[in-house]
Amino acid sequence: MTEDAPQPNVRRRQWGAERRSEPLAIVPSRPSPAAIVWARLAIVITVLSWFLYMLTTIIRMVIEGPQESFVFHLQTWVYGLTVTALTFSAVMYLTARYGALVRFREHRRVERALLDEHFARSDDRVTVLIPSYDEEPDVVRYTLWSAALQEFPDISIVLLIDDRATGLTGDAFERLERTRALGAEISAELERPRAAAQAALDAFLAEAPEHPGPADAKRAADAYAEAAVWLDDFVAAEAITDHMAEFFAEYVLLGLSNDLRLTRLALDAAHEQGGSPDRERLHQLHQRLVWIFSAQLGSFERKQYASLSQEPNKAMNLNSYISLMGGTYRIVRDTGEQILEELGPDEDPATAELVIPDSRYLLTLDADSQLLREYCLRLVYLLEQPENQRVAVTQTPYSSFRGASTRIERMAGATTDLQHIQHQGLTYFNATFWVGANAVIRTEALDDIAVTQTVGGFEITTYVQDRTVIEDTESSIDLGLHGWTLENYPERLSYSATPPDFGSLVVQRRRWANGGLLIMPKFFEMIRARRGTADRVRLTEKMLRSNYMSSLAWASFGLIFLLFFPFDSRLLSPLVVAAALPYFLSMGLDLRASGHRFTDIFRIYGFNLILLPVNLAGVLKSVQQGATGAKIPFARTPKVTGRTAAPAIYVTLPYVIVAFSVFIAVRDSMAGNWGNAAFAAFNAIMATWAILSYIGIRASIADAALGLVGWLYVPIKPKRVAAKSPVDPTATVNWQAILYHGDRRLSRDLARTSDRRRRLSGVRAEARDDTAPVPLPVPAPSGRARRRAARHASGQK
Secondary structure: OOOOOOOOOOOOOOOOOOOOOOOOOOOOOOOOHHHHHHHHHHHHHHHHHHHHHHHHHHHHHHHHOOOOOHHHHHHHHHHHHHHHHHHHHHHHHHHHHHHHHHHHHHOOOOOHHHHHHHHHOOOOOEEEEEEEOOOOHHHHHHHHHHHHOOOOOOEEEEEEEOOOOOOOOHHHHHHHHHHHHHHHHHHHHHHHHHHHHHHHHHHHHHHOOOOOOHHHHHHHHHHHHHHHHHHHHHHHHOOOOOHHHHHHHHHHHHHHHHHHHHHHHHHHHHHHOOOOOOHHHHHHHHHHHHHHOOOEEEEEOHHHEOOOOOOOOHHHHHHHHHHHOOEEEEEEOOOOOEEEEEOOOOOOHHHOOEEEOOOOEEEEEOOOEEEOOOHHHHHHHHHOOHHHOOEEEEEOOOEEOOOOOOHHHHHHHHHHHHHHHHHHHHHHOOOOOOOOOEEEEEHHHHHHOOEEEEEOOEEEEEOOOOOOOOHHHHHHHHHHHOOOEEEEOOOOOEEEOOOOOHHHHHHHHHHHOOOHHHHHHHHHHHHHHOOOOOOOOOHHHHHHHHHHHHHHHHHHHHHHHHHHOOOOHHHOOHHHHHHHHHHHHHHHHHHHHOOOOOOHHHHHHHHHHHOHHHHHHHHHHHHHHHHHOOOOOOOOOOOOOOOOOOOHHHHHHHHHHHHHHHHHHHHHHHOOOHHHHHHHHHHHHHHHHHHHHHHOHHHHHHHHHHHHHHHHOOOOOOOOOOOOOOOOOOOOOOHHHHHHHOOHHHHOHHHHOOOHHHHHHHHHHHHOOOOOOOOOOOOOOOHHHHHHHHHHHOOOO
């Protein structure tokens, strides 16, 4: 079905890349009683070892060593604080891990018949929003298909394309055009199976008796067989070029096909045994086929409209569309650019040029993610249970695609799978954070946290905060401030790409490390607001949330101290190792349970060593933003074929870590300080292995040289040429633009000249310019903003 589409370059597989290609089971295996006991024991051992170390080493040295120098006492306190901070993070990991194991043990999957019965009476709508910017069309195509094949009664999928077409040429423009065409292509391909499923449903409703017989079961089985064959043909036409394509074919398409065949097997068995499900159940089964193939697909480009936010980040891409939902609009082009104006209540809706329906639920999905079947069905069912009326966001923390072709992608995927377990544990302690790769959200909750302001004459409504580049984390706190909760669904139903090279990993991890510190004051506000209430923030939630938002800061600085500061050997103790050992053992067990290797704990240690400068840079960016108030630009993780070059500083500093660790190891071994020498030698070995495995010598040299050339290169500025009078006496004067914009040149070059004739010439030329940019409209509240204001005015919650 994609024979005419250009095929992407196949990334060369590295030695040491992932051999496993099959993902883990959707429902995690139930942990054994021994695993639960170890999870509790690990916490006790870590805390007890830390307490004994502080008592026998730090406190004892402070009490017994008044004759020691000030430098030694300073070392003692710094080392004690560093060990305490790192131990706290280890305890939080172990605590969240324990919560995840308990949830996996207690989880019971909702039966399929209950889902079908619930949604047979539902009129809810889910709108899937997929923000996309400069993506590979094939990657976006997988995402769109995985969303289009979701089993939900009413689902609409909107690809939010954030590329600006102006100025694009060559491959970039061709990529944009292919991305734009994806929705129509998928809709056309879905038409045949949808029509067949609808015809089978219509025939059932017209012919089936009150008490169906074996023949009715057989007709339903044939409909399921036809749908499964269509999916099989789809897979046969797919070009399998990488592990993401393999996952799409094997687990999205064939996974659904196998599920349909299982239903067909049951219906065939009913026919052969002379039985049949009752009429209501057969109706539900026919409806299911129609739901699978009935998605509505479209796209939206906010940068085509000057009345919407032009901020270059994912959050405002989402916010722009959400603010328009439920409204009907005309497009005003009089001023040279497109401006959206909402139709008034007395105007004919048939005259609208843009209609955006409202939706009770939103599903936000990154353009490099894929959903397994039933994602929407199960997560919306969770939200619609009576006890979950105040759950604003539910999600399945994404897992990594298996079969990665590079070592660094395999290791990034391993850390992603560990995070899946951690996020499940956060929910156990009511400390869930929204992870932006995928989530089902109540629009009612977004209305509660909406902030509206006028920017340049336009009303801009912000739902998902863009103050920091980890917008989902801040929005989690905003929802908590308004009494909403979040929940992770304890199954693996979503998968997302991990960076395949060091350059793209730098972009992603630097963004992840930036912003947590800035959100802490808002978290303190949430604690104060809920104090004394039934849903007050309890101690465990406080600690877990604080660790989630701030641990990268103290862990990065703590590791810097341990790496580069020559601490006195008397501060070392086996108790420090005893405090860290349960953490590493538990991580190894989690890696093995996630299909990785126990020994990956050492590779992850080296992986984190070379990422230390990246994490530190993200933390310092947070400090900079806190001091200056300037918003940090949103850096999207590159998702294009080919290697992404890393900034020179990030490929150079890992070598500095290795060199300094070797120096410390040699110096301390000569001084007989064997503890520090062994630790420094271990760091040198792990960092060297990580450089060779995840960056590469050749790539390091290329990126460092490229950075040096970029630093030395000074571009030659073109000479300014005196402006010629652009007045065209034959041009039509755009009088609407004059009355609407006024004299826009006052804020540009006209403010820098005193030549009256040149000024007059420029104004006349602009008056005849039909494409004058930068409009200043009359603000009008969006449909969603007006409904929110009306709801609050009437006192509704």
